[in-house]
Amino acid sequence: MTRGVKIPKCKKDSITEKIIKYSKPKFVYIPLICQNDINITVLVKSGDYVCKGDVIARKRGNFRIPIHASVSGKVTSIIEKPYLNGSLVKCVVIENDFKEKISSKIVPRKHINDYTKEEFIDKIRDAGIVGLGGGGFPTFAKYDTDSKIKTLIVNAIECEPYIAADYMLLQEKCEEILEAIDAIIEINDIPEAIIAINRGNTKTREIINTFIGTYLKIKLVEVPNLYPMGWERTLIKEIKGITYNHIPAEQGIIVNNVSTIYAVYEALKYDKPLIERVITITGEMIKEPQNILVRTGTPVKEIIESIGGYKRFKDIYLIAGGPMMGAAMDSDELVSSPNLTGIVVNRNNVKQEAIECLRCGKCVNVCPAKLSPVLIMNGLESPEKLKHLRPEKCVECGLCSYICPSKIKVRDFVIEAKNVNRKER
Numbered sequence: 001m002t003r004g005v006k007i008p009k010c011k012k013d014s015i016t017e018k019i020i021k022y023s024k025p026k027f028v029y030i031p032l033i034c035q036n037d038i039n040i041t042v043l044v045k046s047g048d049y050v051c052k053g054d055v056i057a058r059k060r061g062n063f064r065i066p067i068h069a070s071v072s073g074k075v076t077s078i079i080e081k082p083y084l085n086g087s088l089v090k091c092v093v094i095e096n097d098f099k100e101k102i103s104s105k106i107v108p109r110k111h112i113n114d115y116t117k118e119e120f121i122d123k124i125r126d127a128g129i130v131g132l133g134g135g136g137f138p139t140f141a142k143y144d145t146d147s148k149i150k151t152l153i154v155n156a157i158e159c160e161p162y163i164a165a166d167y168m169l170l171q172e173k174c175e176e177i178l179e180a181i182d183a184i185i186e187i188n189d190i191p192e193a194i195i196a197i198n199r200g201n202t203k204t205r206e207i208i209n210t211f212i213g214t215y216l217k218i219k220l221v222e223v224p225n226l227y228p229m230g231w232e233r234t235l236i237k238e239i240k241g242i243t244y245n246h247i248p249a250e251q252g253i254i255v256n257n258v259s260t261i262y263a264v265y266e267a268l269k270y271d272k273p274l275i276e277r278v279i280t281i282t283g284e285m286i287k288e289p290q291n292i293l294v295r296t297g298t299p300v301k302e303i304i305e306s307i308g309g310y311k312r313f314k315d316i317y318l319i320a321g322g323p324m325m326g327a328a329m330d331s332d333e334l335v336s337s338p339n340l341t342g343i344v345v346n347r348n349n350v351k352q353e354a355i356e357c358l359r360c361g362k363c364v365n366v367c368p369a370k371l372s373p374v375l376i377m378n379g380l381e382s383p384e385k386l387k388h389l390r391p392e393k394c395v396e397c398g399l400c401s402y403i404c405p406s407k408i409k410v411r412d413f414v415i416e417a418k419n420v421n422r423k424e425r
């Protein structure tokens with residue numbers, strides 16, 4: 001039986017008429033971080049002029065992927081800004097000249113199936129594409145493998161409540177997404193692709209069925225509407241009935257999020273690097289929820305103002321990424337980044353104060369990683385004990401906090417334990 005929990009989706013207000021665009025930030029603040037790694041070399045300095053798509057920084061060490069300018073203009077400084085995990089991160093500041101000058105390195109190509117596997121891997125690495133479902137793992141690394149890949153699973157589950165960016169993208173760019181899936185499996189000699197959607201997601205099923213006809217190697221599969229079905233491990237178990245030790249490629253599987261597939265499409269077709277993405281701005285305190293295409297590094301405050309602002313600014317609770325896996329933010333000063341899927345702004349419910357642990361074991365029963373969150377939480381004072389409790393296996397899904405009758409933020413303790421173990425190693 002699948003391990004998962006039925007949770008309220010709260011997406012009604014987040015599903016909007018269309019995706020709108022905000023491309024007018026006066027300044028962008030490009031975060032110098034990749035998958036929580038700040039080991040980045042900056043390639044520009046104050047006063048430099050950059051074009052849209054120019055490489056301004058590059059990750060060091062493993063997966064040396066580039067970070068690109070999302071607007072054209074002058075580099076003014078490097079300053080710290082809040083990032084989606086709540087920490088301060090250095091950002092390259094570019095003053096937008098609104099000329100939209102495009103990097104001379106960008107050379108569009110018409111036929112997206114016309115790449116060798118090596119060219120494909122180089123292209124998506126040079127485009128700086130990372131997992132846009134929130135994980136931020138460099139996409140090229142999934143394909144740069146010696147394992148024989150038998151199935152590409154396209155994850156269109158979007159199980160985080162409130163967030164609807166993938167849903168909207170599929171409604172508007174379904175043909176392009178199918179074209180990209182077809183190209184990816186042909187280039188990488190993958191026999192089949194499976195698009196996974198939630199059971200009962202009628203509109204998505206209909207739009208995919210409208211265009212899927214000519215793509216004989218692409219299948220649509222509906223999976224139970226449970227959380228966290230979007231997690232790779234749960235999804236693969238559900239669809240293929242198999243597990244893996246470290247990465248899905250061990251079992252011949254690659255999983256890509258649907259927004260990531262669209263970014264790959266734009267890289268293959270237009271040579272476009274990852275400089276923008278669709279995010280959902282929603283919640284009961286947002287006047288007019290929207291799905292909005294924004295440049296990397298755009299101040300969230302400015303995005304919210306551009307769509308009409310808050311219903312009220314007092315006693316609000318702002319979450320970057322969604323209520324299950326996202327992080328509560330102190331303010332709206334953060335900037336958009338490739339792994340920011342959305343912003344949820346709700347009333348600050350002061351009644352939700354935590355009480356003592358009841359030792360009910362509910363957090364243990366729901367944990368998809370088969371951990372004992374309550375024991376990890378209590379083991380924080382003993383690093384020796386923590387080693388055996390394996391908090392590093394936590395996928396930060398947030399189910400333990402969600403289910404806890406004492407309203408304890410169990411997930412935060414498990415993440416803390418993860419960091420303790422990392423330092424101890």
Ligand code: SF4
Nearest residue numbers: 367394395397398400
């Ligand atoms: S311990 Fe981690 S994986 Fe397990 S339920 Fe909590 S957040 Fe999810």
Ligand code: SF4
Nearest residue numbers: 357358360361363404
């Ligand atoms: S769910 Fe909450 S109250 Fe129950 S054991 Fe876990 S931490 Fe304690």
